[in-house]
Amino acid sequence: MELLIATNPDPDSRLPYLIRLPLGGGLIFATSDVWPRTKGLYCHRLDIADWPDHPVIVDRVALRSCSRRGAAIDVVADRSRENRSQLVHTMARGRQMVFWQSPKTRKQSRPGVRTPAARAAGIADLAIVVDAHERYPYTFADKPVTATRGALACGDYGIFSGQRLAAAVERKSLSDLASSLVKGSLKYQLTELSALPRAAVVIEDRYSEIFTLTFASPAKVADALAELQVAFPTVPMVFCQTRKLAQEYTYRYLAAAHAWLGDDADAAAVFEPPSQPDNAELRAWAKENGFPVSSRGRVAGEILRAWHEAHRR
Secondary structure: OEEEEEEOOOOOOOOOEEEEEOOOOOEEEEEOOOOOOOOOEEEEEEOHHHOOOOOOEEEEEEEEEEEEEOOEEEEEEOOOOOOEEEEEEEEEOOEEEEEEEOHHHHHOOOOOOOOOOOOHHHOOOEEEEEEOOOOOOOOOOOOOEEEEEEOOOOOOEEEEEOOEEEEEEEEEOHHHHHHHHHHOHHHHHHHHHHOOOEEEEEEOOOHHHHHHOOOOOHHHHHHHHHHHHHHOOOOOEEEOOOHHHHHHHHHHHHHHHHHHHHHHHHHHHHHOOOOOOOHHHHHHHHHHOOOOOOOOOOOOHHHHHHHHHHOOO
């Protein structure tokens, strides 16, 4: 028995995933994510005929049980974490609605904010490259973003300056953060990120949730996090409470980095010191342009000044 999760083939739908529950001949819902990790997910009921003949499966979740209990369907995954969830039928605004929730999303406080629609840094279309290994990427559906898949040397989302990765954001769920801290792998990721002009780590949860961890020592995780932030001060690690807010931060951080790159390039044209030729290059230029120059020793200052005069921008 398993829960099937596939991509929604309907390009006009705002719900990018289909889930198929093993009840009867199968219950099909369209929804916005693959598991209710940070918020309850709205589910739109579909007919069994809407399940594609050749679905693009993104996950198969083995289930211990899947049963209806009154106005809810209990879904228990056969794994140690993120294993309990429930599809709940309710009435809202006079309509029947279904929400997919987990114990965590029921307890989690809602931030009570709406993300702004204003363009970040005034950029009309921000090109973001999503790492090919990112399994459940941000869609940036309501943002002026052109997202493409590609290979990133580090991070999950990045922007390029020419062929060079110029800024990147590494995405972490709380469990992934804790695991990478305990195993030590986050240190190597931060080493790579710190080599970029700009980089950040975004965490889809609250800092306080570290102290509710049961599979790792909260104190050790908190200490390791603090030590890495001190060791890598140029790579901020930001707790964004929910996946939606983490996506918002990622978008605005990369937009700010894009604007900074443009400003930095403009400033370099003014502040960058003039390049200096080496002696061999200077002697060759002097001979080509009729200046007397010795084959050894220091090149005369007037030749260097003439070279700069000839190579003014």
